Amino acid sequence: MNECRKFRDVILTDYLDGELDKESRERLEAHLSVCTACRIFAREAKEQLGDSFKEVRPEPVPEELWRNIRGRIEAENRTRDIAGEILERVFKPFLRPQLVPAYIVFLVFFFSGAFVAHNRIKLVTEIEQGRYLMSTLGEEASAEGLENANLGTAIEEYFL
Amino acid sequence: MNDIPDDVLKKAAAGGLESFEAVYKSLSGFVYNVAFRVVNNRQDAEEVTQEVFLTMYRRLKDFRFESSFKTWVYRITVNHAINYGRKASRGKNRSFEYDDEMQVTVTPGVVEAEIEKEYVNTVVEKLLGAISPEQKACMVLRGMEGLSYKQIAEILEVNINTVRTRLRRAREILLSLRKKVEYERV
Ligand SMILES: [Zn+2]
Numbered sequence: 001m002n003e004c005r006k007f008r009d010v011i012l013t014d015y016l017d018g019e020l021d022k023e024s025r026e027r028l029e030a031h032l033s034v035c036t037a038c039r040i041f042a043r044e045a046k047e048q049l050g051d052s053f054k055e056v057r058p059e060p061v062p063e064e065l066w067r068n069i070r071g072r073i074e075a076e077n078r079t080r081d082i083a084g085e086i087l088e089r090v091f092k093p094f095l096r097p098q099l100v101p102a103y104i105v106f107l108v109f110f111f112s113g114a115f116v117a118h119n120r121i122k123l124v125t126e127i128e129q130g131r132y133l134m135s136t137l138g139e140e141a142s143a144e145g146l147e148n149a150n151l152g153t154a155i156e157e158y159f160l
Numbered sequence: 161m162n163d164i165p166d167d168v169l170k171k172a173a174a175g176g177l178e179s180f181e182a183v184y185k186s187l188s189g190f191v192y193n194v195a196f197r198v199v200n201n202r203q204d205a206e207e208v209t210q211e212v213f214l215t216m217y218r219r220l221k222d223f224r225f226e227s228s229f230k231t232w233v234y235r236i237t238v239n240h241a242i243n244y245g246r247k248a249s250r251g252k253n254r255s256f257e258y259d260d261e262m263q264v265t266v267t268p269g270v271v272e273a274e275i276e277k278e279y280v281n282t283v284v285e286k287l288l289g290a291i292s293p294e295q296k297a298c299m300v301l302r303g304m305e306g307l308s309y310k311q312i313a314e315i316l317e318v319n320i321n322t323v324r325t326r327l328r329r330a331r332e333i334l335l336s337l338r339k340k341v342e343y344e345r346v
Contacts, residue, residue: 012331013324061192069213
């Protein structure tokens with residue numbers, strides 16, 4: 001029974017589609033010669049499914065389809081052209097080799113500015129922490145002194 | 161699918177709309193019919209066909225001409241159709257859903273042969289509605305295009321045994337449905 005199941009799977013695929021190699025084909029035919037149920041199954045499958053599509057008449061392609069496709073392509077091309085033109089007009093003037101030194105100078109200024117700003121934030125944080133340290137130690141901390149002098153020294157002075 | 165001369169393809173790839181129209185003319189019948197069989201209705205098939213050709217137009221410039229143009233077109237078409245079909249059938253119980261409308265309507269006054277043809281078409285249409293888009297794609301590529309399992313696996317980028325399983329499942333469903341249809345017809 002299990003064997004029949006396997007043969008029927010083959011009948012519904014490779015057998016119907018003529019994809020069986022010689023050996024498998026002979027094995028199937030040997031089975032069909034002794035198994036009536038599978039023989040009937042094979043015949044019915046061939047009759048019912050053999051060329052389900054051969055007689056199907058092709059559907060005519062609707063006339064307006066190409067006009068729609070052409071319209072969409074042209075619209076897309078127009079959008080692309082406009083985008084290209086904007087890019088060309090707005091950005092191209094800035095993309096000249098003569099401007100490269102100016103860009104380098106700008107970048108140097110930009111990054112050194114960022115570096116200074118970053119360090120300043122760090123310093124302020126350290127001062128804040130220093131204040132906190134002082135107050136927890138219960139000592140009178142001179143805010144002026146802290147802000148003017150650098151923190152490390154203030155602490156050093158205290159401990160020394 | 162007709163063979164398209166290389167120079168026409170290259171001009172279309174460079175953006176030439178006249179050449180692309182020639183490409184459309186030779187492929188639209190195939191693309192539309194595969195889409196129609198997979199999504200199973202005309203309006204969706206039109207939408208899929210438009211998307212397929214827009215995709216082709218955009219990607220043609222990246223197409224490597226040494227690989228198979230046919231496989232490329234098959235793949236774009238089938239992938240679009242499957243995705244569309246999946247979206248359409250999401251949340252909907254597809255299996256055996258139109259038992260009630262299995263009756264085939266035949267226009268009066270049509271000659272015998274025409275009735276038979278109309279019958280075959282309606283039956284195929286109805287049967288195809290009962291299987292998944294992936295299964296349909298395999299059935300269409302095999303049945304309508306006569307492609308081998310190996311070619312179908314290559315187009316769908318799946319294992320050859322996956323192609324076998326899909327065809328087997330589809331045919332099991334079709335067999336059980338077909339028996340019903342034949343019975344109701346008598
Ligand atoms: Zn058997």
